[in-house]
Amino acid sequence: QVQLVESGGGLVQPGGSLRLSCAASGFTFSTYWMNWVRQAPGKGLEWVSVIRSGGGSTYYADSVKGRFTISRDNAKNTLYLQMNSLKPEDTAVYYCYFHKVLINRHYWGQGTQVTVSS
Helix, strand or coil, X not given: CCEEEEECCXXXXXXXXXXXXXXXECCCHHHCCEEEEEECCCXXXXXXXXXCCCCCXXXXXXXXXXXXXXXXXXXXXXXXEEECCCCHHHCEEEEEEEEEHHHCEEEECCCEEEEECC
16 A cells, blocks of 8 residues: 655754655655645645656745755655755644545655754
């Protein structure tokens, strides 16, 4: 079955960096666009970034553009999010996510907590 397992979250000071990973299994990872989304305390889901299946194109929310970098290693079935210049407003649970359009099913991991605080 499909599994997405995020890791790499933690507590970091403002201005610091973290690298999130998402290990994927149970589907053909290399054929899907993959996303990072986040949910801050008491708020709804916010889309953060997406990367094409081959990794050639990436897109970002304005709130993270220039600070975050999404990447993937299709040989390792792993998605990454490099987060630099972190701000307190980046505090959230971060999820990797993809959508199987043909069967209209959405898949999420369990999430990894990122807390930016001094």
